[in-house]
Amino acid sequence: MKVTGLNTHPLKSGRAIAQTSVSVQMDGLAGDRRFMVVDADGQFITQRELQLLAQVEATHVSGGVHLRMNGHMITVPFDPARRIDVQVWGSDVNAAVAAEPVNATLSGWFGRPVKLVHMDDQAARAVGEEWAGQATPVGFADGFPVLITTTASLADLNVSLIAKGQEPVGMDRFRTNILIDNDEPWEEDLWESVEIGGIVFDLVKPCARCIMTTQDQVTGERIGGNPIQGLAEKRMSADRRVPGVLFGWNAVPRGEGTISLGNGMRVVKAREERWPMKIRA
Known part of the structure; x- marks a missing residue:
């Protein structure tokens, strides 16, 4: 095998x-599921309720991530000092969050209010x-x-x-x-x-x-x-x-x-x- x-x-x-x-x-695995889309309250969002996520290709770049979807592209830097509390399957995580102009752009992509967060070196989750x-x-x-x-x-x-x-x-x-x-x-x-x-x-x-x-x-x-x-x-x-x-x-x-x-x-x-x-x- x-x-x-x-x-x-x-x-x-x-x-x-x-x-x-x-x-x-x-x-x-290095780089696996380090970024996530959340709603206005910090609750995680997946393809279960937002099928368009399947169309997003994410690539790590220095200090952040590059996203592509149907001709749209954006490079998202993260400031470790800018953080919010988010939830994923009952786990609370204090994660880095993208700047508001970025979140506004992504909200336009998906047709609903969203924020992009990053599990950076300061974030922790254990399950x-x-x-x-x-x-x-x-x-x-x-x-x-x-x-x-x-x-x-x-x-x-x-x-x-x-x-x-x-x-x-x-x-x-x-x-x-x-x-x-x-x-x-x-x-x-x-x-x-x-x-x-x-x-x-x-x-x-x-x-x-x-x-x-x-x-x-x-x-x-x-x-x-x-x-x-x-x-x-x-x-x-x-x-x-x-x-x-x-x-x-x-x-x-x-x-x-x-x-x-x-x-x-x-x-x-x-x-x-x-x-x-x-x-x-």
Whole structure:
């Protein structure tokens, strides 16, 4: 088994950026989900309610970020002294915020009042103590530093979708960080810890999927195959702690270093049992 995909998402819910090699830090892949759009009250906004975010390409620049969307472009610097409190899935973060003229421009792009914030060196967020054994640092990701998925599981999902008369979907729908090429569908359910490029990752919690998986990751439109329907047959969680359909695993790095496309992956520790699922006919 080996790594065949590496992706970062500089802007939460913005377009993925494919990488050939990336630094792994304790809070995830370098540059992943360090910027975020929030509403006037500081609540995070994602493609769930603002589908246009799928059209935004974000690129890190010195001191800030460059954004592009449908011919619009803007380079956004951040002053570490200019800060606001924001919320992402119940976590409070004191983040750097863009200047008001920038926020006014972005509000025009999206047709609603928004602000752009940055998880800079002064910002901190730690989550996942229940699952990871101790609170782990993370950027603006939903809950954990890294998401790991596999090619065989996507292939199996697409078999289900085709059987339903739907179009197959790409892995971009699942906004993964590390894609592993493997042969057995859903074998990641039995991986407790894996090693890639000399770094151990603990797979601590399966990832429940939402309506974003039904959205085209270029346009944001809800078109094509519906992964939620495809997963519902045999990937519906039977554990109330993680309700819904599951695809991929949230992971916590236990070291730092660099990983690259082509790196092998080995299982360091296996689980004794799979995650319980409700099997539907």
